Every structure is written in structure tokens, then in C-alpha cells.
Amino acid sequence: MQPALTVEGVSHAFGKKQALDAVDLTVQQGQFCALLGPNGAGKTTLFSLVTRLYDNVSGTIRVLGYDVRRQSSQALQNLGVVFQSRTVDADLSVMQNLTYHAALHGMPAKLARDRAEAELHRIGLADRARDKIRALSGGQVRRVEIARALIHRPRLLLLDEPTVGLDIESRQEIVSHVRSLVETGGLGVLWATHLVDELDQRDNVIVLHSGKVLTQNAAGALIKQTGEADLIGAFCALTGTKPPQRAAALA
């Protein structure tokens, strides 16, 4: 089975600033993979390269085996994405946002409506389909964005810090929702975050620091490997963050 995402030797710079340096990583289908790194580590840049918002001039990025440079259409067909910033149209209704996205993927109107209804039911917002986005809470908007990202049935889902700014309950709901998608739908998920409490021991963790991948391993294995008590400790050990700064290391 093809990996959901393969990144090999990808570097990217903005002028003289090296944002990514020879990044290698893999996300398998049916795997929840956390991209862990502090702000400025290069997570959003990596997402922009995978989604083809920037061009990768070095290395290769493949989604389900499709090279995003040479087979961008097939790669993007297999890709769902939830960006860090809100990308829904606040003046349109929930349903209009979902069907607009479906149209951008060339889906027939009826299929789009059916899938939108199914996704809204799944996230518990079926009764809000006609409401404008601006009438929803932050957590509900995030769930709509996840629903939207899944309408075209991608096999890789990218989420760029999707829980930032949400309350604890909303965060937990979104994390468990995405985990369920992985377990029951076989999605490959790359979840960028700097919040370690969203991860558990089974998760595959990629530590990105200053544009470099320091390691990719199961969270439990990382803790063992570093001899630390928890994932924050393992992260600090890997990135060389000093103990007094540990509490703020990932903030």
C-alpha cells in the first residue's frame, strides 16, 4: 500500500532564511501522525509545500504516490486540508461553503449535497446547515472545516494546528473526531501542533525543529529513547531546550 504522504529531501528558503532543511518524513494510510514543533519550526511552510501553495524546488513530495509537482491534480484530489487560519467564507451558509468546496473538486451537485449532509450529521451540525458561518462558534467552524476537507473523500488529511484558540472541550472533540476518522476510515493524518497534550503514546511523532526533522518515531518510543518521563521532556531533550524553559518550550 502506498504511503499517504512521502516527503524526501525537501528544503525551502524565504530569501536567506532557511525554513526547511532536507526534510524527510512519511505518513502511512490509517496512521495518525503528529508534526510536533514550536512556532516557527517550519510546519506551515511544509504544509504549504504539500498543498502546492508553494513550489518545492528541491526534493520530492508524494501524496498516495503522486508527485505534487508533476501530478498535482491527482495529488490534490487525494488531499484534504485544514489550514491554520480560517478559510471558510463567513458570509455564506455552512452548506454553501461545503458545496462550493465540492464544486472546486468537480463533484456533481447532488453528490455534493448528499456528502455535505452526511459530513454535517457526522460532526453533529446537521441542524446548522443553513446558518451562516459567522453564526457558529470557533469550535464549530473548525469542525465544518474538517467536514469540508473530507467531502471529496481524500486519503490524506493535513491539519495545521486546528485546535489553536479553542476551549478544552472543543479541542478534545476535534482530536477524538480525527482519531476516529483514522481508525474507521483508514485516513492518513498529519496533525501539526505544538500542544503535546493532544498526543498519546501510540501516535507516530515527527519532531520538527528549526526546519529540520530531528526524529520520527512512536511517542512512547521517543520517551524511552530519551529516558525522559513524558513527551515534553523527550521533546526538550531532542531539541536541546534547557530544563527551566521546559514549561514554555512548546508554547
Next chain:
Amino acid sequence: MTIDTLTPDSDTASASREPAPLGLLGYLRCAQGIVWREALRFIHQRERFVAALVRPLVWLFIFAAGFRAVLGLSITEPYETYILYEVYIAPGLVGMIQLFNGMQSSLAMVYDREMGNMRSLLVSPVPRWFLLSSKLVAGVAVSLAQVYVFLAIARIWEIEPPLIGYLTVLPALVLSGLMLGALGLLLSSIIRQLENFAGIMNFVIFPMFFLSSALYPLLRMKESSPLLHDLCLWNPFTHAVELIRFALYAKPNWEAASIVIACTAVFMGLAIFAYNPSKGMLARRGGPGRA
């Protein structure tokens, strides 16, 4: 509120399923979706429609009335008799509607980029040139609605081109709308922030409008300043206005049509280049959403 227990439908991201190629129908659905969204946006922003109409109507009702006595017009093509100043500037005001609409689309693109909405457009599997072209067509469709409402009101004000003119002007309006929309797209790729849009007013809209044949015949301009006359001839908007003027009186102006088509191709080509992730402005600047 809690999320329902997840029971994905049978086709959810199954490992064995390959997405069908988009094909022509998929492209058309994508274009339809983009036009539909622009139409919804337009309906939601009623004040934009009113503003788009009030602007040329003020020029027609007040400015033209004031200048009627000052500016004498000789018989020039496509007119077959002496005409009132209102009649002369009507095609220019139609062009003005399309010019502002093109710039409004540009503003909307910059806004989308700043708000992040553009990311959802650009991650579509449909090629970027097609997405931008669809945006362009959507903008032209909106401008056509504005123009025909203006022409209907202008008819009450005794701007009465032949009835066939309302039909023959349609292809001219499509061409001029495409050219001005393509210019708007190009500018949207260059403008870094929404605040910079005021500069567009000063450096694009006003010079394009005033350095054209919209308000005065070019012969009059030549008498005043040969240099300004030459600048008017270099201005693509002049040719858009003349194309509309002739078409509104059911007469072809092939020279103007050729220039408008050529300018559309150049502006659109540059806009597509600018939005190309590997070559254009977005790559150098840091992508949509980073303005």
C-alpha cells in the same frame, strides 16, 4: 455539543479507491461553483450593486448635464448626427462600470488572500489557470448585470441606441469585461496588502479613465495636448470604450476589438504567471494568506 459516533459511509477514504479523473464535466462544475459563489457574494453585498450604479448615474445626470452646454461635439463615427454630451459619455460610463468591477474583483482577491479564503480555492485539483479564468468569467457576468441595468436607466434619460445595439454590445462587453477583469487579477497578485488598494484608485483607475475617450473625443484631446492624445491611444481602456461605443450602435470596430483581445491575453498570461507557485509573485512573497 458532542460529535456523533462516527460511522463513515462505505466509500470513506477506502484504501482501494482511486479518485476518478476530473474530465471536462468536472472542470465545468468547478467553473459553475466559482461563478455561483461570486453571484452569491454579489447578492449579499447589495450596497456594492447600488454603488456600482450610482457612480455612473451621477456622471450621467449631473456631470454630463453641466458639460452639455460647454462641450460641442461634431459628428464622429459611430454617430450619424449631432449628439448630446450624455449620449457621448454613456459608453464611457459603461466602461467605467466594468473598470470598477474589475478592480473590485481585484480587491476581493486580495481580501480573500488576507483572510485565507484563497487557500481553499488554490488547493483545488483543477489547474490554476482554469481557476483564475473561472474567476474572471464570474466577474464579467456580474459586470454584465450592472451594465444592462445602467443602460435601462439611461434609456429613460434619453440615451437611446438602436434596440439591436443592446444585443450587439454584448460581445463587446464580454471582451472589455475580460480585459479589465484580467487586469484586476494581475493587480491582485501584485498588491501586497489590502491597504495598498487606495493606490490602485490613484494610479490605475483614475489615469485609465481620464486618459481615455470616455469623457471627450480624442480629437479634442489632440487639440489640447498631442502628448496626452498619444497616451490616450496607448491606454487599453480607450479601445475598450470605443469597442463598446461602436457595438452599442451596431457597428464593428475591429481595431479596438483586436487591441482589447491582445491586452486581455497579455494581462491574463501575466496573472497566471504571477499565481503560478513555481514562478510567480506568490512563491517569492510567501504564498496566499501571507500577503
